[in-house]
């Protein structure tokens with residue numbers, strides 16, 4: 001199983017994740033990387049984690065690598081979009097189509113599409129949803145934090161409507177969460193709270209598709225506080241050093257480091273309620289007598305230069321420390337190394353019989369509670385949200401109503417003074433976290449669900465099994481390739497009918513569906529398996545009764561037919577084609593007037609379209625017909641799409657044609673037959689092993705080519 005995991009924002013690398021460096025690099029990043037590492041251990045899985053390529057002086061060079069091998073079966077693949085500067089996730093929206101295109105190009109170059117696509121967060125959800133219109137692959141979505149919830153919170157904080165849109169782009173996010181969930185075959189959450197409460201306001205929520213799978217924790221890092229000896233001595237040394245330097249850092253603030261300490265560890269965000277914790281501690285002489293308070297709130301150099309929200313939180317911390325005169329009792333370290341020091345901080349706290357505390361009113365998940373529990377540090381935290389699952393699964397701490405300040409203070413005091421209770425919670429944490437929150441069992445459950453959704457997706461129509469059995473598929477143009485020579489056409493029609501079981505038949509034409517069907521019938525050709533019509537802008541099956549919607553969705557991007565028609569109406573050398581079926585939803589066709597300077601004309605058209613930012617694909621045939629298509633549409637990509645969609649090995653496909661609108665079919669190493677009566681402009685495509693220039697014209701040339709490629713003996 002080849003799994004593509006998409007996580008676009010933040011700074012993603014396999015080691016030394018810069019946890020908490022900014023709002024985009026944190027719990028989600030950790031989760032995704034750990035999942036990928038675990039999946040990469042399995043022999044029956046290949047996994048690629050797709051993220052953004054970042055070349056930015058402010059960021060490490062690691063993020064410039066396009067391919068990072070994580071393990072034998074896992075890689076991180078970095079593709080650019082919106083330039084290579086590091087920008088916050090809210091600003092990525094306009095560039096996601098570029099990412100889609102780069103991703104498709106990537107899968108094409110490596111010659112295989114994923115069996116499963118798993119998108120993390122709404123931005124990746126957008127990219128994945130676009131992809132699944134191109135590769136009909138089962139889609140898994142994990143929203144992580146959710147837009148509707150964030151919207152509510154930001155509103156409660158008095159954030160203006162204008163800022164909600166201009167800074168947070170909140171409606172775009174919510175719209176894409178809805179869309180991702182609608183298209184997803186599976187939606188994964190970490191807690192019941194997320195599934196039942198946070199996803200509840202979404203219209204596309206579908207209970208049937210949802211699964212709660214608790215994430216794992218890197219248990220080698222978060223080992224119990226009393227287990228140093230079982231580690232590799234070199235690692236232990238490093239840990240001891242980290243612990244020592246953290247100890248030193250705390251000493252700078254504390255009169256005595258003998259006492260237990262109450263540890264808070266979170267980003268400096270208003271919603272973490274750090275001020276409340278300081279107040280509770282500041283007002284309680286009892287707590288101050290028996291414990292210190294240690295608050296590790298991100299990393300700072302100069303508060304004055306920090307982002308507004310963080311600045312506010314940190315300034316309040318300092319003011320409260322001063323107001324309650326907590327000098328010597330409260331530590332607020334400036335620096336720590338998130339990867340190396342965090343587990344040591346928990347362990348240091350546990351060794352001194354301290355407590356982990358968070359006074360945030362709501363945690364959607366509560367990763368820090370799991371980490372603290374894993375090393376054996378009991379917690380006190382909110383009785384709302386994701387922490388409820390942790391309490392239920394592990395019973396490794398105490399939950400309180402955060403609005404009840406006395407309850408918090410009592411819980412802290414109680415735990416600090418009741419040694420038995422402390423040890424019970426501590427040991428529950430160590431044991432139960434290992435059972436529930438480990439990546440091995442997460443991945444087992446996860447892969448089980450993936451199997452289920454991919455096998456149910458596999459119930460494809462009969463066409464799929466027919467296409468899968470074929471030895472070859474001929475994709476041929478109609479006019480002057482199939483037709484033009486009556487005798488040849490009859491011979492080819494007979495060959496196609498006779499070899500129906502092993503040789504599939506598709507057409508790729510500039511004609512409309514109706515007129516294509518008409519000609520084919522007139523020439524007694526068998527019914528084609530697939531009809532690519534309107535110069536690759538439409539794909540139909542089942543005698544034209546079934547249109548491929550995925551393809552239409554895919555090519556529709558940035559298509560502005562009205563604007564194009566208007567722009568080009570001013571060019572006297574172009575006349576809109578009038579014939580029935582010549583103008584289609586995704587095809588505008590002109591006839592070029594006689595004696596026009598074609599080169600000059602094409603340049604003028606390109607400039608006009610460029611100027612108006614209307615990207616298009618221009619196809620000129622016989623210097624007479626000009627077709628304008630969406631930039632993603634052409635006969636060649638339509639074939640490629642079909643080959644992905646129906647899993648037809650591209651080397652088994654043979655294209656045949658004669659004119660300019662067939663040119664796109666002959667690229668990408670595709671086996672191609674160019675009949676003798678081809679238009680002169682195709683001569684430039686000679687000198688390539690995969691292209692066969694037939695000596696015979698039309699259908700006879702096609703037969704000659706099929707023999708050349710050993711499709712026929």
Ligand code: GLC
Nearest residue numbers: 510511582589621625627661
């Ligand atoms: C067919 C179509 C016409 C198109 C031409 C070249 O003749 O009917 O609309 O311009 O092919 O692709």
Ligand code: MG
Nearest residue numbers: 477479480659
């Ligand atoms: Mg033709």
